[in-house]
Amino acid sequence: MRNMEHELDELFRAYRQSFGDDVEASAGFMPGVWEKIEARRSLAFRVGHLARGFLGASAVLFTLMAGFVFLAEKRTTPPAPASYLDALASAHATDSMMDAMHAETGEADHR
Secondary structure (H helix, E strand, O other): OHHHHHHHHHHHHHHHHHHOHHHOOOOOHHHHHHHHHHHHOOHHHHHHHHHHHHHHHHHHHHHHHHHHHHHHHHHHOOOOOOOHHHHHHHHHHHHHHHHHHHHHHOOOOOO
8 A cells, every 4th residue: 555655646746747747736826727728719609609699688678579469469359249149139138128217108119
């Protein structure tokens, strides 16, 4: 076991010597890596990223507008007309009421 630790220490020492001292991670390591990554990104990648954001925003806007149109249409749509039987019943009731009124007043039916 002791021999393996010694070999590992030798391997790390050789690694550090081959790359120099700037290999060790410091507090600015990750920000430096991201700066390098951002610098290498192409214009096409940035435009694509912007286009995906625009597409998402337009989908949300379309959904909201469709919801407003649907709600406005529901509010202004007149109630459904009565069925044929309802219309006949209401006409018959009106005729019966008119006949009753004419009978009470003694007027003749002028149809």
